[in-house]
Amino acid sequence: MSYSTFNRKHFDSTKEPMFFGENVNVARYDQQKHPIFEKLIEKQLSFFWRPEEVDLSTDRKDFQRLEEHEQHIFLSNLKYQTLLDSVQGRSPNVALLPIVSLPELETWIETWSFSETIHSRSYTHIIRNIVNDPTVIFDDIVTNKEITKRADSVSKYYDQLIEMVNIYNTMGLGTFNIPGKGDIEISMKALKKALYLTVASVNVLEAVRFYVSFACSFGFAERTLMEGNAKIIKLIARDEALHLTGTQHMLNLMASGKDDPEMATIAAECKENMRNIFIEAAQQEKEWATYLFKDGSMIGLNAEILGQYVEYITNVRMQAVGLDTHFETKHNPIPWINAWLVSDNVQVAPQEAEISSYLVGQTDNSLDDSDFDDFDL
């Protein structure tokens, strides 16, 4: 079945499953099958921010004063974040838009992906500010072995789903011989399974991998270093909290069978598989921690502590999608991270204050004569 950008069929989109039903036609939000996605869109829109609003002038000086191994930690972490958001800025769109069937979910996917592009833009803002030649940093993301290893694991499921959906959209169902890849079976079940595992791996990307990187960013800020960077990461973390809620809803809705009964069976069959995605990712993140701290640790953070945080946060996230926890670590080894993650104390820079007062100023247009009734002239 090939994709149509405007499905001509007349159908009730509130009766469609989240994925693999009809292609969406009218983008309407007055009625929703799953109102949660509409709520996520509204919340995400209310979070809108721009990297340039955050002043990074002291970060440059801070960075120059860091020890060499600390610069390695900071830059490697930033490269990893850049990789993750490069993937997230496009993949939900490329992988999920061709198969989504609900207007509110379609728009959530687009809104979600769009916010990732803001994250990517903020890394350029940060990198430009601390080094003279950003190309050196960006190039290393595609050549550095430790980073490319991470790229493989975060893009694997997306790429597989995209490939299968491409075949499905051109050839339909069946078994197809793809040059260089051998026989690929395209059945509804295989497609749905690939989808479920992709959403699980995206949840791991945003809810586990990203939080490990946040811990490093805030590790510097705990020592009052790179605080502009931490401000940006706080804004990114606020968005990610919403994104991970989005994938948790998708996974839990799928597993419940309330959205698509066949998906419940698939979720049950994939449970072990999903567990392993979490456990493997945690293992990879621990290896990454070893690479980060290979030349020395920082005050308050080293490979061991970060490894414990990986285990702890993986437990938290596994539980949120209905899995039993896997690791022994049941306490947060870096409880100070929560005070950084919480968004209500994101400091407002003077230029932000100006922008918000500019927006607020617009409401003055709605004043009418009755507003002046109390004035005695």
Add this chain to the structure above:
Amino acid sequence: MTSTSKQTSLQRSEKVHRVLLGKQQILVTEDEPLLAQLERAGIHVEYQCREGYCSSCSIKLLWGHVSYPSEPLAWVQSGYLLACCAIVKSDIEIAFFAN
């Protein structure tokens, strides 16, 4: 003015419930969500948003009743509560991890 608001808050605080957590027992009111009251009792609870959209503060509700003034955006697993926005409505028992 001041005395009126004081009176109201006293009245509201009358509803006290017990929260059992392992061997600990914490007394809470219905005036504010569980999270802040656990924190004041010196208990660390994972959190991020503190307004119901990140699920970080999800903890196991073994028995008892809680309610949410408005429906949280985060998915609430059955048998769990979101500490940042849950109002305790009866004596309850909680645990940090299910297994």
